[in-house]
Structures are given as structure tokens and as C-alpha cells.
Amino acid sequence: MQLTNRSKVVSNKEQSFAEKIYLPAIISGMATTFSHLFKKRPTIMYPEVKKEYAPVYRGQHVLKRDENGAERCTSCGMCAVACPAEAITMESGERKKGEEHLYREEKYAKKYEINMLRCIFCGLCEEACPKEAIFLTDKIVDAEFERDTFIYGKDKLVEKIDKRIDVTKRQTPEVLEFKKRVGLRHNELNKTIEKKH
């Protein structure tokens, strides 16, 4: 019974002389192969040579500090609830007196862990963050031999004070516009601390 019109009847017709000796087919195949010798080589000698990344490439995360070097993350859990891979866990602590230069808000992340094996680098955490604290960078997560070393804590995620990471290219026009608005606590906080110093 014929089911569709797309079926073909298999022919078993006799091969011609040219087909029988195989040589023409081999020569045309080899011509294709050797023609690649004269084409431009697509391989890049990584890590000496690096490909150019898009400015919004999604690699390893960074937990940003603000202009005064205080950690921006306030451990609100929005990234963890947005994370489709459930890769983020955190524990919050309360800022004590005298720690204002370390943490921006009265609550901070005492522990902040991202499981890089679970992470799918979708960038939803970055999108969910209300404090401009977490960003994805163009750094590729290092290869490791042990599974537990892929759980990145604050030691690996928080940016170093002397090695700040520029993320302005990743910020949407809406965010940049929002940062210009006066009167909002989010934008005021930097100014008040600047005055004190």
C-alpha cells in the first residue's frame, strides 16, 4: 500500500563503465579535499589568539561593588528565584555598625554560591537583579578536575577592589536612564557616602 507520494522505487540498474572503475569519483573527491589546503584556516590558536566576543557575551558571573567599594548584593534572592537551573544559593547576614564601607545595604550576602555545573548562562539572574549587583562577564569558566570546585563562592565571584570589571556595555538604556534620576535611594546612596569622605 502506498502511504505517501514521496516514496521512491529503488532501481537496481547496471553501472556504466566509468562508474565501475571508480577512478573518476575518487579524483573528483580528492579535488574537493585538496582544494581546502588553499583556503583560509578557520582554526584559532586559543589561548594565544582570542576571538572577539560580543559585548553582551554571557560567561562567568561577577558580583559588583559600587563606586565606594561596598558590595552591591543585598541577598534579596531574586536571582535565585529567577534561575531556571536552580544554580544559585545564598545566606544573608545583617550589616553591623562600622561595616558600611563593606556592604551597601543593611542586609548582605554572607554566603553566595553559584554552581557552575548547573548554570546554563542564560543571564536571567542579571536581568532579575534590582541592585545592579550580578553581571555576566566575557570570562570563560575555568576547567577543573573536581566537581566541588565548580561551586563558586564569594571569593571567586566578588570583583577585586583593585581589579574592577567594566559592565557599562551590558546595562540597558533603561537602567542608565534610571541611574540619572535624582531622589531615588538607589542613586542617592553613592552621593551621601561621597559627602562623608
Next chain:
Amino acid sequence: MKVTIDGIEIDVPKGTTILQAARMIGAQVAPPAMCYYSKLKTSGGYCRTCIVKVTKGSAQNPNPMPKPVASCRTEVMDGMEVQNFTSPEVLEARKGVVEFLLINHPLDCPVCDQAGECKLQDLGYENGSAKTRYEFKRREFEMIDIGDKIKLHMNRCILCYRCVKTAEQFTDERVHGVIHRGDMGEISTYIEKVIDNDFSGNVIDVCPVGALTDNTFRFKQRVWFTKPVDAHRNCPTCSGRVRVWLKGEEVVRVTARKDEWDEIMDTPDGKSGFICNSCRYDHKQKSDWVIEGPTQVNRHSVISQNHYNHLNELKVQVMKQQKALGFMPLDKKP
């Protein structure tokens, strides 16, 4: 008395307010309320979020009321017709009320422990605008320490008076009131007195915002990472029927059980559902409680995140929709 709210008619006894009548019909017509609390006498009338439009005063006097009225303080008349969500005027006015409530409210939901179960958050999402027009400095208070059990964040307070009424009506002595007026108003315990009554912890549950929060739960977990279960214990001072919030095997918080209006539920035999401080703070072991089962959380609430006990409800709804659209039910394939 017959009253019509948003086109739905209901028969209610004399002395019922519009808000109560609307709640009898159901959530589809009930106006939101921030200060009214049915379990507290003389509450309501402060926040104006429950305003409705009365298009027909009564059967005798069919004139409309000139302004939107606070439904929690207006009693129904026979033949009254009320518009709530069907009136664009009410929605516009309510948007203004929300804007006023948010003028001095700090935008610190990422820090606040109430986030996720905050009525002001819900109200803002449902009725407010996404941006603020207010450009002046917000009202700020010095932190007042009112003891190790309750944390007072005066900045977040919207002056609903619920906690004051609770202190008046459910605890023996009133050590808790509002001082100053208007914009300067603040709840205070007069010279920073510690509230040490057996039922003082209930002010946490009645607070619609994060002004009064559980200090023992402070910054422990965000509510949507915890799992609420209904539990009870044999308590000599209160009903002992509570909601226990679990994180794994750990009891992170104990609260009273709340109904769909975010009010503390009465027990089935009609007793008050307000719980004592001993239940709230001193029994933080899972073995202290007899667990009845997971709390039914509205599936639109963030607390239902990753809790799958509403799946049955969802299935029923999907099947209803399929039936309405004329689909073959999933489990009755030929």
C-alpha cells in the same frame, strides 16, 4: 437588604458594610483593604484603598453619593448599587491613593522580610503605576529598638493602626500607640518600652507591610524559599493552630493562619486564631508540632514558587477551559 456590587446582587443583614458585602460575594468584587481588619473592632477608615462608587444610594433615595466612599466604613442600604472594579473613576482614584501610600514608603523590598507576602506590594502591582513622581526626600526615622522579638521599621509604616488596635483589644495593657500627627505620625511604644505581653507577637501578623516583622526570622530566608505547612499543638494559652514555615527540616518561622483576605483565621469552633508568643517564638523544632499538611497557597503568589501542591487546582482549571473551548478532555481520549 439587597445590595448590588459590580452588577452582582446579594442579600445581607442590616449593619453590614459595603466591604463585608463585597467579600461575601467573593474576591472578584471585593475592594483591597490595607487598614480594615474584620477581627479588630473600630479598624478601617484610614487608608482609603477600599473606596468604591455608590451609583444609587438606596431604593428610597436613588441619588448617587457625590464622592467615592470608603467601603469599610459605609453601611449598605436596601437597593444600593455600588461600582468597584467596573468604575474607571474608582480605579483612577485608587491609583492616586496607592501613590500617596507609597510616597514615604521606602523602596527596600529587596531587604525587607515582608516581601512576597506584603499587601502593599500586591496593591502597588495591581493598582499603582510603575514609576514614582515624587522627587523629595522620603520621611526617615531613627531605628527604635522595641525588643528582641519584634523588629520595628518605622520607615515602612503606612499608619494603618492595625497593630495599635491589636494591642488595645487582644493584649491586656496598651503599651503601643501612635504619636504625632499626619506626615509626622509614628507608632511607638512610649519611651521604647518592650512589648512583653503574651499576645504581642500578633502585631507582626496584622501588619500589612514590613514595619513590624519577626526579629527571630530577620534575614533568615526569603519567604518564597520556605515551605508553609499547617500545624497545631496543644497550647494552654491560645488555639495552637499555626502555620509553620519550613526550610528543609528546620522551622524558620511560625505565624498564625491567614485566610484569603490576609486576616488571621478563626478556628473551626469559632475561637480566635491569634496565637501566643510561646507558640510563635519558643517552639522552633519540627517535633513540637503536629503537621496537618501543606498550606494551600494561591498559585499566583510568589510563595507557591516550586511548591507543587496546587497542581490539582491547575488541572481542574485547565480541564474547565478545554471543555469551554470544546477540546477533548486529556484523560478521555477515544
